[in-house]
Amino acid sequence: MNNWKKNFLLLFYLLAGILVGALIADLCKNIDFLSWLSYYLSVGFNPANPMVLDLSVFTLTFGFSFGIYIAQIFTIGLAIFVYNKSYIK
Numbered sequence: 001m002n003n004w005k006k007n008f009l010l011l012f013y014l015l016a017g018i019l020v021g022a023l024i025a026d027l028c029k030n031i032d033f034l035s036w037l038s039y040y041l042s043v044g045f046n047p048a049n050p051m052v053l054d055l056s057v058f059t060l061t062f063g064f065s066f067g068i069y070i071a072q073i074f075t076i077g078l079a080i081f082v083y084n085k086s087y088i089k
Contacts, residue, residue, distance in 0.1 A: 010083050017079030021072030028071065037074075042067040 029038035043066050045051055050063030 009086070013079040013083045013086075014076060017075040017077075018072055021069055021075035024075065025069035025071040037069065037071040039070045040067055 025038040025040075028034035044064040045062060046065070050061050053060040053062070
């Protein structure tokens with residue numbers, strides 16, 4: 001398999017794992033015994049209060065936020081496992 005095909009397949013599996021994990025987290029947030037899957041951690045600069053560099057001539061604003069659910073951690077791990085089992089070496 002070509003190198004770009006393997007990279008594209010990995011990217012596809014990772015994006016699918018992220019989306020499926022977010023869907024599972026959203027569906028499980030109201031179920032008592034599965035609500036732990038919807039715990040969320042956000043890391044980065046707060047978008048509501050970004051870093052601002054005012055240089056009088058122009059202003060630069062920096063903001064970045066990354067968040068992940070517990071369910072996404074599991075589905076990303078599953079996606080990597082499926083990727084390792086799916087492509088022919």
